[in-house]
Amino acid sequence: MKVRLSILLCSFLFVLACSGDKAEEKEEVQAYAANGTPLYIPARSEEAxxxxxxxxxxxxxxxxxxxxxxNTIWLGRRWAYLTNYNKAIEVFTEGINQFPSSYKLYRHRGHRYISSRQFEKAESDYKRAYQLMPKEKIEVEPDGAPNSMNIPLSNTQFNILYHYGLALYLQGKFEEATAIYRECLAYSVNDDLLVATTDWLYMSLMREGKAEEAAAALVPIHSEMTIIENDSYYKRIMMYKGELAKEELLRTDQLDIALSLATQGYGMGNWYLYNGDTAQAKNIFQRVIDTGNWPAFGYVAAEVDLHLLKD
Structure with a gap:
């Protein structure tokens, strides 16, 4: 295993050293969009x-x-941060072969199955991770990209359930997603996690046609919350509650504009979809797609819904 994964790194560094057409020839498809379009590693600065x-x-x-x-988990995570999901999944898979009871390895591989649009495989991984994870003890999960305050906010149990719900949602299994997000609330131990879980719970309930239950789910969210990371989810919810104009969701002062637009834009498109304005929903979803930020969850969801609306 060690030799094989070392060879993977050497191969990757060789590709980085290539230029022009040679680099393009060696570029691998990392995922296929809902309409079959191949997706490649996004361009980033040399410094990044x-x-x-x-x-x-x-x-x-x-x-x-x-x-x-x-160390296996971190190796896979580092590949994933370079948007090389093929390599990340391979590392996590070999890790699972070595550590078959590792709910953390299943958690991280499932995440990258979502990123690469392999939703059924992601669901299977998260089902297994949920079965294996300790239910009573909350385990803080270290950040690969620390927030501005360098405070790890998420925990392993939250991440397993949160992504489990997403894998179900993206397959249109909204009732099952709702049940998972309700359980995820127990592990949403700070304001950032609470708004993220509540947002997907709300959307799952709305897709089930349960508007009253969806509105009730928003009650714990208020204007005095302390949000460090998940401002986009927070804004979406405040828009659902009628406390933020929907046009504000397409404005951002965050550093990662493409990510925040993908996240907030999906919420806005969904709002139009719930309210019967399919044409405007498609327009907003297309604007999310136009950001080009295909790894973002908001982008993935917009991509799936836009494809369904075009059928």
Whole structure:
């Protein structure tokens, strides 16, 4: 396993060293959109690529020195941050072969199955992760990309249920997603996690046609919350509650504009869809697609819904 994963890194660094047509020839499809369009690693600055590659090299060294469960997870995560989901999934898969009871490895592989539009495989991984994870003890999950306050906010149990619900939602299994998000609330132990879970719970209920239950789910969300990371979800909910103009969702002062527009735009498109304005919903979903930020969950959901609306 160690030799094989080291070879993967060497191959990747070779591709980075290539230029022009040679690099394009070696580029792998990382996913296929709902309409069959191949998706490739997005362009990023040389500086960003260098920083991410350096961390990948560090993770590879740590793994080579000690191929533990945690070092395997970090190696896979570092590949994923470079949007090389093929390599990330391969690392996580080999890790699961070594550590078959690792709910954390299933959690991370399932995440990248969602990113690569393999929703049934993601559902299967999260079902297994849920079966294996401890239910009573909340485990803080370290961030790969720390927030502005360098405070880890999420936990493993939350991430398993949150992504489990998403895998179901993206397949149109809204009733099952609702049940998972209701359970996820128990692990949503701060305002950031609460708004993220509540948003997807609301959308799942609305897709079930349960508007009253959806409105009731929004009651715990209020204007005095402390939000560090999930401002986009917070704004979506405040729009659902009628406390933020829907046009504000397409404005952003965040650093990652493409991500925030994808997240907030999907919420706005959904709002139009709930209210019977399919044409405007399609227009907003297309604007999300036009950001080009295909790894974002809001983008994935917009892509799926836009494809269904065109059928």
């Amino acid at each position: 690529t260098a920083a991410l590659t350096k961390r990948l090299e560090e993770a590879q060294k740590n793994f080579d020195d000690d191929p533990s469960e945690m």
